[in-house]
Structure formats: structure tokens, C-alpha cells
Amino acid sequence: MVVWRDISSSEDDEDEPLGEWLTVEQSCYIYCADEFRRKAGLNHILDKWNTPLGYCSDCSGMDTPLYALGMLLGDKKDCIQYLSNSECNPAAQRFLRMNHPAPLQSKSDIFQKDTWQFRQSKVGIYAGGFPCTPFSSLHFDTSLLGEEQAKPMWETIRRIKSLRPAAGLLENVTGFKRVINIVMDVLLKQLPEYKITWVELDQKNMGSPTTRSRVYIILVLEELILRHAVINFEKFVADMVSDFDMPTDLHWRDLLLPKAHPVVKKTMEDRMRKTMKPGKQSAGWMKKHREWARNHKVTRASGTFSKLYPGLVNQLSSRRELKALDLHTRRKGRFQIANTSQSIHRMSLTYCDAPVPCLTPNCTFLLAKEGRFLCGLEALIMMGMPVDQIKWEPFSDRALMKLAGNGMHVRCVLAVLCIIFRAFNRQKLAEYLAR
Numbered sequence: 001m002v003v004w005r006d007i008s009s010s011e012d013d014e015d016e017p018l019g020e021w022l023t024v025e026q027s028c029y030i031y032c033a034d035e036f037r038r039k040a041g042l043n044h045i046l047d048k049w050n051t052p053l054g055y056c057s058d059c060s061g062m063d064t065p066l067y068a069l070g071m072l073l074g075d076k077k078d079c080i081q082y083l084s085n086s087e088c089n090p091a092a093q094r095f096l097r098m099n100h101p102a103p104l105q106s107k108s109d110i111f112q113k114d115t116w117q118f119r120q121s122k123v124g125i126y127a128g129g130f131p132c133t134p135f136s137s138l139h140f141d142t143s144l145l146g147e148e149q150a151k152p153m154w155e156t157i158r159r160i161k162s163l164r165p166a167a168g169l170l171e172n173v174t175g176f177k178r179v180i181n182i183v184m185d186v187l188l189k190q191l192p193e194y195k196i197t198w199v200e201l202d203q204k205n206m207g208s209p210t211t212r213s214r215v216y217i218i219l220v221l222e223e224l225i226l227r228h229a230v231i232n233f234e235k236f237v238a239d240m241v242s243d244f245d246m247p248t249d250l251h252w253r254d255l256l257l258p259k260a261h262p263v264v265k266k267t268m269e270d271r272m273r274k275t276m277k278p279g280k281q282s283a284g285w286m287k288k289h290r291e292w293a294r295n296h297k298v299t300r301a302s303g304t305f306s307k308l309y310p311g312l313v314n315q316l317s318s319r320r321e322l323k324a325l326d327l328h329t330r331r332k333g334r335f336q337i338a339n340t341s342q343s344i345h346r347m348s349l350t351y352c353d354a355p356v357p358c359l360t361p362n363c364t365f366l367l368a369k370e371g372r373f374l375c376g377l378e379a380l381i382m383m384g385m386p387v388d389q390i391k392w393e394p395f396s397d398r399a400l401m402k403l404a405g406n407g408m409h410v411r412c413v414l415a416v417l418c419i420i421f422r423a424f425n426r427q428k429l430a431e432y433l434a435r
Contacts (some may be wrong), residue, residue: 029381045426051429052124055081082104094395160219171216210356216412337374
């Protein structure tokens with residue numbers, strides 16, 4: 001049995017700069033598993049859970065499903081046996097080592113061979129978050145499944161066939177829908193013993209003031225599914241997804257840290273040190289900006305952003321950002337959030353109290369009213385991560401933003417895990433894992 005690390009009771013708590021700032025609203029937003037358990041009708045099942053549950057992940061990132069699984073099981077989370085992870089990103093590898101119990105094996109590449117000790121283990125839940133680059137809308141001229149970075153996806157299918165977990169979940173961007181029929185055909189042929197379906201989930205429909213639509217593939221061994229669920233698995237999953245629809249009273253500003261927080265202050269100081277260099281922007285950007293201005297009939301935009309938000313100019317890192325914001329503010333006026341990481345044609349601006357736009361690894365969200373940029377720690381909070389129980393201090397703001405942008409949202413994973421546990425025949429599952 002793997003000992004679950006309880007970070008909240010570590011000796012370093014007195015040095016933790018977050019605890020005194022985490023609000024009631026933020027805590028309720030993060031620790032929402034009880035609501036999901038109730039909506040899924042799982043309280044009577046999970047309160048009596050005593051079956052050891054092996055967990056394995058590939059392309060793990062922060063291993064969000066492991067956090068979600070621990071939250072869902074609550075007092076029974078010691079039943080989780082952390083068997084394996086694989087992750088090629090050095091920052092994510094470091095995060096895994098610092099914040100999770102040591103698994104039986106930890107690989108830097110999904111294609112590495114498994115250890116003998118791991119091969120003797122029984123996997124209950126398998127999670128895979130293979131690279132999204134081939135399927136992303138930001139990836140031009142992609143050959144989709146023919147891309148080199150699509151190979152880990154095929155390897156996750158081979159791994160499921162080899163490990164034969166009781167259930168699994170795979171996650172990717174909505175652009176994955178372009179190949180979903182092909183992939184589903186392969187899955188159904190390669191894994192005939194599984195009931196398999198896919199759903200598109202967005203946390204904004206699950207009580208979150210943020211939006212991030214993703215495709216989740218759900219797999220459960222047919223022999224372990226309750227009779228009423230196996231008859232029409234797709235309808236069973238769709239009905240359960242609708243159960244998780246919940247409004248939110250939270251505004252995205254409720255998830256921000258106060259301006260006096262040391263992380264926020266440091267992020268602002270770092271931004272101000274990276275001031276724009278004197279000189280003109282590149283000819284390529286100037287051409288794109290002229291085209292955009294001509295198409296949207298915007299004239300005399302220079303200096304518009306500076307007049308509206310004089311305190312924000314010294315936080316911009318390039319003249320490209322300034323010119324794009326000049327044009328956008330000249331066209332529509334004041335805004336709430338602007339993602340300055342994108343070119344002017346893709347720069348998304350929020351003009352009302354809409355959900356926070358999709359967090360991506362390289363996003364830079366300018367918060368106009370707050371007079372600063374969103375920091376990486378706040379991005380983790382928006383992704384539902386238990387930031388008061390993880391060690392994030394050694395990571396730079398940029399590294400935390402990348403970890404958040406590459407991760408799964410805890411609420412979406414909770415919904416998928418609830419569906420899986422609701423489908424399980426508990427007696428058959430216990431017998432299967434004990435073989």
C-alpha cells in the first residue's frame with residue numbers, strides 16, 4: 001500500500017504564504033467533491049469503500065485525475081495505490097516528485113518499458129492526457145493523426161490493451177473531434193471487452209466561472225458494469241453528464257488573490273522589469289495590424305489603450321501587444337480580460353462578466369480592472385487545484401501557468417470519475433482487482 005502524502009500537515013506550513021489568503025469562496029470552489037458525490041448518488045457507495053484501487057497515468061502533467069480521485073474518495077483515499085506515471089516535461093516531472101507519493105514506477109517517456117514490479121499490479125483506474133498539439137486549432141497545416149506528436153495517443157491505446165484496467169479516461173482538446181470517429185473505431189476494435197463512449201465537457205456548466213471545453217473518452221470493462229448501465233452505456237453517460245449541470249454564484253474575480261499577496265506582487269514586479277524595448281515593431285506584425293484595422297474599419301487608434309489604462313502600459317512586454325490593444329480598445333472600448341499572447345486576429349477580449357477564456361500553456365491574461373496580469377497560481381486555482389495542499393513555491397510564474405494550461409480541470413475529471421464509479425458493480429470490481 002502506498003502511503004498518501006498529507007501535505008496539509010507538513011512542517012513547512014508556517015512558511016506557506018497562501019493559507020492566510022485562501023478565501024471561503026476559493027475553498028468551496030476547490031473542494032467541491034461532496035457536491036459531485038451527492039449528484040451522482042455515490043455517498044452510500046464511497047462511504048463504505050474499502051477496495052484497494054490501483055491508479056496509473058501517462059502523459060501525466062500535474063496528474064489532476066489523482067487529485068480528483070483523492071477528493072472523491074475523501075476519507076477512503078488511502079485505498080488508492082499509486083502505481084505508475086509518465087511525463088516528459090521536466091517541470092511537470094518535478095511537480096510530480098514533490099506533490100505525489102512515489103509510485104512503483106515513474107517514467108520520463110510513455111514508450112519506456114514497464115518494470116517487473118509494476119507488471120504484477122492490477123490497475124483500477126487509468127488516465128491519459130496525450131499531447132494536444134496535432135489537434136489544436138492553433139496548429140496550422142496539421143496532419144492530425146499522422147503527426148509525430150500523435151504517437152503517444154496510439155501508445156495509450158496499446159497501454160490500455162496491455163494493462164486491462166477496470167476503467168480509463170482519455171482527455172484532449174475539442175479539435176480532437178476531427179478524428180474522434182477514426183479513434184473510436186480503433187478503440188472498439190482493439191478493446192472489444194470495454195464499453196466506450198466520449199463526451200464533451202466544459203467546467204462552466206459545472207459551477208465554474210471559467211470555460212475550457214475538452215473531449216473525454218470513457219472506458220469501463222463490460223464485465224464490471226451494472227446491468228442497467230451496460231444496456232445503453234452512451235445514454236447512461238449522457239444522462240449522468242446532465243446531472244452535473246449546476247449554476248455558479250461565483251464571479252471569476254472571487255478566485256483571484258488579493259493585490260497584496262506576495263505572489264501577485266512578485267509577478268507584477270517581474271512584468272515591470274520586462275519593459276518594452278525602444279524601436280519599431282517588426283514589419284510582419286505591422287502588416288497584420290494594418291490588415292486588421294482595414295477589415296474592421298479602425299482608424300486613429302494610436303495611444304487609445306494608454307489613455308484608458310495608463311497604469312498597464314509598463315507591464316506590457318512588446319510593442320506588438322500595445323498596438324494590438326490600441327486597435328481593440330479603439331474599436332470596442334474598455335474590456336475585462338485580454339489574452340495578449342495571441343496575434344491581433346486571435347487575441348480574445350472579454351467585454352462583460354463572461355467566464356474566463358480558455359487557459360492555455362502560453363496564455364497571458366491582462367486583467368484591466370485589477371491593473372495586472374493573471375498569475376500562474378491563480379490559474380491553478382481556476383483549474384480547481386488544491387493549491388493550499390501542494391508545493392508550488394519552487395516554480396516560476398511561467399512554469400505554473402504552463403502546468404495549469406496543460407492540465408485537466410478537476411471538476412470535469414470529478415464528473416468522469418463519478419460516471420465510472422456509478423457504472424461499477426462494486427462486488428465484481430472487488431473480485432476483479434483481487435485476482
